Structures are given as structure tokens and as C-alpha cells.
Amino acid sequence: MSDFWAGLVQVGILLAALALVYRPFGDYLARVYTSERHWRAERALYRLFRVNPASEQRWSTYAASVLAFSFVSIVVLYLLQRLQPLLPWNFGRGAIEPGMAFNTAISFVTNTNWQSYSGEVAMGHFVQLAGLTVQNFLSAAVGMAVAVVLVRGFVRRGTDRLGNFWVDLTRGTVRVLLPISAAVAVVLVALGVVQSLRSGVTVSNPDGSRSTIALAPAASQEAIKELGTNGGGIFNANSAHPFENPNPWTNLLEIFLLLVIPVSMTRAFGTMVTNRKQGYTLLSVMGVLWSAMLAVAWWAETHPNGPAALLAGASMEGKEQRFGIGQSVLFATSTTGTSTGAVNSMHDSYSGLGGGVPLLNMLLGEVTPGGVGAGLYGILVLAIIAMFLAGLMVGRTPEYLGKKLGRREVTCAAVAMLAMPTVVLLGTGAALLMPGELDAALNNTGPHGLSEVLYAYASAGNNNGSAFAGLTVTSDWFQSSLGVAMLLGRFVPIIAVLCLAGSLAAQRKVPETSGTLPTTSPLFGSLLAGTVVLVAALTFIPALALGPIAEALA
Numbered sequence: 001m002s003d004f005w006a007g008l009v010q011v012g013i014l015l016a017a018l019a020l021v022y023r024p025f026g027d028y029l030a031r032v033y034t035s036e037r038h039w040r041a042e043r044a045l046y047r048l049f050r051v052n053p054a055s056e057q058r059w060s061t062y063a064a065s066v067l068a069f070s071f072v073s074i075v076v077l078y079l080l081q082r083l084q085p086l087l088p089w090n091f092g093r094g095a096i097e098p099g100m101a102f103n104t105a106i107s108f109v110t111n112t113n114w115q116s117y118s119g120e121v122a123m124g125h126f127v128q129l130a131g132l133t134v135q136n137f138l139s140a141a142v143g144m145a146v147a148v149v150l151v152r153g154f155v156r157r158g159t160d161r162l163g164n165f166w167v168d169l170t171r172g173t174v175r176v177l178l179p180i181s182a183a184v185a186v187v188l189v190a191l192g193v194v195q196s197l198r199s200g201v202t203v204s205n206p207d208g209s210r211s212t213i214a215l216a217p218a219a220s221q222e223a224i225k226e227l228g229t230n231g232g233g234i235f236n237a238n239s240a241h242p243f244e245n246p247n248p249w250t251n252l253l254e255i256f257l258l259l260v261i262p263v264s265m266t267r268a269f270g271t272m273v274t275n276r277k278q279g280y281t282l283l284s285v286m287g288v289l290w291s292a293m294l295a296v297a298w299w300a301e302t303h304p305n306g307p308a309a310l311l312a313g314a315s316m317e318g319k320e321q322r323f324g325i326g327q328s329v330l331f332a333t334s335t336t337g338t339s340t341g342a343v344n345s346m347h348d349s350y351s352g353l354g355g356g357v358p359l360l361n362m363l364l365g366e367v368t369p370g371g372v373g374a375g376l377y378g379i380l381v382l383a384i385i386a387m388f389l390a391g392l393m394v395g396r397t398p399e400y401l402g403k404k405l406g407r408r409e410v411t412c413a414a415v416a417m418l419a420m421p422t423v424v425l426l427g428t429g430a431a432l433l434m435p436g437e438l439d440a441a442l443n444n445t446g447p448h449g450l451s452e453v454l455y456a457y458a459s460a461g462n463n464n465g466s467a468f469a470g471l472t473v474t475s476d477w478f479q480s481s482l483g484v485a486m487l488l489g490r491f492v493p494i495i496a497v498l499c500l501a502g503s504l505a506a507q508r509k510v511p512e513t514s515g516t517l518p519t520t521s522p523l524f525g526s527l528l529a530g531t532v533v534l535v536a537a538l539t540f541i542p543a544l545a546l547g548p549i550a551e552a553l554a
Contacts, residue, residue: 004302007326010252011294014330017256018263025260026267026279032175033148033168034272042170049166056161059502062149063495065165066142070109070491073135078105080131081123090124091199099479106483108132110490111139111371113225113232113341113465114482116473120214120235125197128234133221137181140228141172143373146494147265150377151272153501154401157508162501176261177228184223184257191250194243195219218244226257229371231341231465239331239344240320251327251344258340262286262369265376273401277520282379285529286369290337293357293368297329300354300552318349329354336361339371341465348452348469355468356548359455362462363540364532365420371463377416377497379528383519384413384500386531390517399516402509412500419492420461421539427457427485428543437477443470447554451547456482461489 038046038053046053057065080087081096081104096104100117107114113136119128145168152162189195196215204210216234222244225232235241245251263283270279302325304315319328328345335342336358347358361368367379384400388410391398398405405413431438431453442449448470455468460482473482517524 003324003326007298007324007330010248010327011330014252014256014259018259021260022264022267026264027271029176029261029264029268030271032171033163033268038167039174042167042174045170045174046166051164051166053164053167056164058160059149059162059498059505062162062165063498066146066494066498067491069138069165069169070142073109073138074105077108077131077135078102080127081105084124084127087124087126089126089129089197093122093124096122099476100474103479103483104132106486107465108135108230108232109139110463110486111143111228111230111339111374112460112463112486112490113230114460114467114486115232115236115465116479116482118236119233120216125199125217128221129217132232133224136221136224136228136230136232137173137177138169140177140224140230140372141169143229143371144172144176144261144265145169145373146497147373147376148272150380150497150501150504151269153504154273154403156505159505160502162498162505177224181220181223181227184227184253185220187253188219188222188250191253192246193219193222193250216243222254223257225342226254226340227261227372229258229262229338229340229374231335231339233342239342240346245344247322248327251323251331254342254344255327255331255334258338258342259334259369261372262338262375265373266369269376269380275401275520278401281520281525281528282376282383283369285525285532286367286375286379288529289364289368289532290333293337293361294330294333297333297350297354297357298326300351300357301325301329304351315349315351315354318346320344329357332358333361335466336464337366337368337370339366339374339463339465341459343466346469347455347466352447352548352551352554355451356544356552358466359451359458359468359548360536360540360544362455362458362464363421363424363544364536365417366462366464367532374463378493379532381413381416381493381497381500382531382535383528384409385417385535386524386528387517387519388413389531390527394515396515399510399512400519402512403504403507404510408503409500412496412503416493416496416500417535419496420489423461423485423488424454424457425539425543427461427481428454430481431457431478434477437475441472441475441478443472447547447550450543451551454543454547457485460485463490 078101081101084090084095149162198215200212200214202212218234221234239245266279266283270276301315331344365378369375370378387398387400452468452471459466
């Protein structure tokens, strides 16, 4: 079997697995957030933290809870890194320097998991487990909670109550993320992923010298890293490291994990609004865009235009031989279509067009299918913008799921939509205006160098966390500016989405009329897909033309 057909078989297995779990898992997610029953473990947590699970919050109180919880999480994670020499399992590793600790704390709390350090060298196991892995669970649960609140905004009528953040956070963690991650970690160990509390093992080399190979509890972190669309690797090579991702089966499982919750959230959405066709429409848009990006990247990497790649017959630089081009581009497309940011190949080594696909995936807003929770509320925001554009064309007030989209709703959606482009373009522009910082950080010049800078801020502003590489971001400027980009890229949209949910929940449902645009039709799906592409095209085409497009045409 040729590499091409083997890759197609792997894509087919992935899609079949997602289709198999889509209905039961999506319906389970809906039950998690609509059930009135509290598990015994959850009630114990509520008593411990003095939470009244029966009380519900306004959108402003819910937003304050999200911000307060995230602020405390950043402070705790920062202190864990700074106090590492005093903690167990530090293996003699020193305190993380302030700029890097600041960047890393924000990165993991915002579900970005951008890393400017080598995990096996900088972090001890206690910081990895008690700090980074804990935030892998909690940051993912926050994203799911915000998405569910927006869905409640469409479902509820004439109320200012949207649920309880602490209940939603607990349920997402206890009922979804923890049990699945525990089961997957066992499977990963069985498939060859390392799980060890030792710092390393010393081995003899053929020349008689001895080397130490780093070890870590990789399987337990790998499971939630992919399931929660986190992406931070316990080893510097991330999912290209054989201890994290040893063979094609683990690779396929990890791709499945990073897609399964974002995909299934569309089913949960349809179930919660009592119209499952609504979820299918969103899923179809996500699927078409994901497939298009995968096809372009695959074609670009199998049709190289560089002299070295032409002589070799393929573009294998920066890719693992055990995965090949098919599983490499499948991973790259999926990890940047979600907010995962894990990598099993070096995106910097892709061709101009192939490397442009992961970048464009993020600039589309990461809605193909997006991160855990963030993908669903991101595409719902764009659906509101699409309905607003349709209303302008026919001259009537737009509606979506029985709710009027007036000035307040469209303003909230616009703020949520524009936050990321603002952060990305301002951050990239500011970096380019600092030649001293840039000259010391860039390994490449010209269009490829611009792509590296644009990719870094796109990754931070979208809370993706993947790196194009070729850009050294350990200076105080990059640590600080990327940290601020992560904060704004995460919390400005969240606040806008919660405000939008509060405005929608306060409305009464309006009946459909002959002038209402059906939102389960192919016409609406095309309008939504066009809006996703149009927003990115109008915003980023000038920057892309100077970077990956120019490189691809060179």
C-alpha cells in the first residue's frame, strides 16, 4: 500500500471513530450540564469550597467568577515555578526565571500551553503534575463552561440567570475530563508511552560513554494534553518525542482525543436547544473547512518545490519517519484547527503553502472544529455575525434560534470576533518595530521570518500554543508581550460571550415567520462558512501575502 493510500485509511479510521462516539458522547455532554443531580464527590467539593450548587449567577457574576478563578490560578502556578527548588521531585532544577514563569503561568491557565522552555530540563515532576497538569484540566473545563452558558442564553427566556460557574467547572472536570483521561492514560501506557516518576535513566553508548535519557510521567499528561486541547508537552519535542507518541497508533489516538470533545459539543448544542439539526449544521461547516485545510496541506507537502525536497522526492524535513507525511499533516491540521498546539512535526520545515495552512487555521478563529468549548462559542459568535449580514441584505432585524439580534447582541459578537485579530496584528506589528529584539530572536529573514513572527502571535492570541519554530522567544519582551496576547485573546472573548449570553437569556423567544432564514439549511451553512473565511481574508490577507503566500510563490 502506498503512503498516500495508507494516509487515507488512517483518516478514514479517525472519521469513523469520531462518528461512532458522536451521538452517545454528545448526548452525555448535554446531560452533564443539564442534570439536576449532583454526584457525591461533587457535593463534597461544594461543601469544601462553600459553594451553594442550587444558586445561579447573572452573566456579570459568572464572568467575575471566571476571572477571579483564573487570576488565582495564575498566581499559584507562578509561585510553584518560582519556588521549585523547595518542592519535592525537583531533581536539582532551579527556580524558573520571572519572565518565563509569568509567561508559562498565563499560558497554561488560558489553555494556550505555549512553551518557551525545555520541559525535561526546566521543570521537575511536582511542578509538571501539581501545576501544569492541573491547569490542563481546569482551563479546559472553563472553556466548556463558557460554551454551555452561551447555549443556555439561547435556551432560556426572560431570565438573568445562566447557571453557576463553580458547578459547571466541577462537572466538566469530574464527569468528563478526569474519567476519560484516566482511561486513556492506561491505554497510552499499554501502547508504549512512558509513565515514570524517575528523572531519567543512564544508558551506555556504543563508544563506551554514558548518557542520561530523561523520563517523566508522560502518559498521564499526554491524555489530558490532547483531550483538553491543551498542547503543552512534558518533553521539549512534544508529540514528536517517542516517549510521548511512539507509533502510528498512539498518533491516531491523540488526534482523535484532540478532536472528540469539540466535535461532540455540536451534538450537545443541538440536544440542548432541542433541535439537533442545528448542531449538524455547525458540524458540517467545521468539517468542510477542516477537510479543505487538510487537503491543501497534504497536497503541498507531497508536491514540494524546494531543490532539496525535489531531490529527495518528498518534503520529509522536520517530520518523523514513523508518521510520514500523511499523519504529520493530519496532526498539524487538527492541532491548529483546534486550540491544542501539540505538534508531531516541525511546522517551520513545511513548504510555504503547507506551513501557511496551520497559520491560516488559527487565523480563521480556530473553529475547525476549535478548542474544547472555545470552538463552539467561537462558531456561534460567527453564526450571529452571519445572521447580521443576512439581515442587512434583506433589510430586517436578524434572528437566531428564536432570539432577536439587536445592537447589544451584535456588539458583543463583534467584540468577541475582533479581539483576536487586534491582538495578533498589534503584537506582530510591535515586534517588527523592535529590530533589536527581532534580530536576536529570528533565525530567518524575508517572508519566512515574517511568517515565524506572525505565527507566534497568532498562536498566542488564539490560545493555540503551537510554535512555528525558528523564533527564540526567551527575551523579556517576547515573554511579556506573548503573555499579554494570551490574556487578551482568552478573556476578552469570554467576557463578550458571557455578556452576549446574558442579553439572549433576557429575551423572550420570537416565533418564526416566512421571512426567517432557516439556520439548518445548506444556504445558512454556506453563509456561515463564507463569513468565517471572509472575516479572516479581510483581516489577514495583507499579512499572509507578505509571508507564506510570498514564500509559496517564490
